[in-house]
Amino acid sequence: MRFAQLLEVVLVFAPLSFLTVGGGQSIVADIHRQSVDVYGWVTNPQFMDLYALSRIIPGPGALLVTLVGWQAAGLAGALVASAAIFIPSSLLVYALAHLWTRFKGTRCIRAIEAGLVPVAAGMVLAASCTVLRAAEGGAWAWGVAAASTLTLMYTRLSPFLMLGIGALVFLVALG
Template sequence: MPGRLLDLFGVFAPLSFLTVGGGQSVVADIHRQAVVAYGWMNDTQFLDLFALSRVTPGPGSLLVTLVGWQVAGLLGALVASFAIFVPSSLLVYGLARVWSRYKHSLWTRAIEHGLAPVAAGMILAASCTILRAAEGGPWAWGVAAVATLMLMYTRVSPFLLMGAGAIVFSVVLR
């Protein structure tokens, strides 16, 4: 078990620095590490943990805690949570003073503007990873595309879209 705890820390501490835009930005790499690289779980188990992390209150990085729990129980959950939250928190704490001192400089504005599209791309990659792992085929991609467009261009409630997606798949999966 100490080896698994070290593996958890080794996976999630570096990812801590990549959580630009929130925990959802590293979902694609969490999947790659947990399912492909280490084989801690299969796609279905990962999707179950992902779904559970989304329906429970708390940070988007709760998925990491659940993966840690799956891999090594309570101690695994604690190690994984520590690894995803503490390193980046210490870095942000250390950089906050420097950032506020130079907040009007060209390089800080460039970094801020550059991080936004990178974070969006990482979140998009996470969405694609979840869609592929779900193995919903063209229907899943279609429902996701329609939901995205509806959320971007209308004021429709996400709850209605979730219900519509459930109805579509209740018909498709018959």
């Protein structure tokens, strides 16, 4: 039973390792789907707690994987999940680094880089939508997220100011 749980953790997170284009945030949507909907390791509220914890603790964005692994299979699950998310992509990047440097600036490399930008942006957007849905904040949450996104795209306001304004909106709306 224990081995089967650890194998499930590896089978979920090792393939996701290769999709972390744009950082760990880009795979949050699939981490949610796998850990809540497919395997039931955590509930929606537990996922949101783990997500929030992974954002406030210093370290890589993929720390969420370690926390989900912990919920799935204890300490061994946390260690296996961490190894599964970091080792495969690290080995691939190490193997490709020489080729990337050798062909830097060529048409092929520029095309690959240009193609990865919208993919990474789309994955981060999907992660944001997944977190908004899982948080169950309703129209207020979606409105604050949209207003914050547009404001930050078109002004030079501090993201900290937007966090404060968002908190005030929710205090007024819920109070």
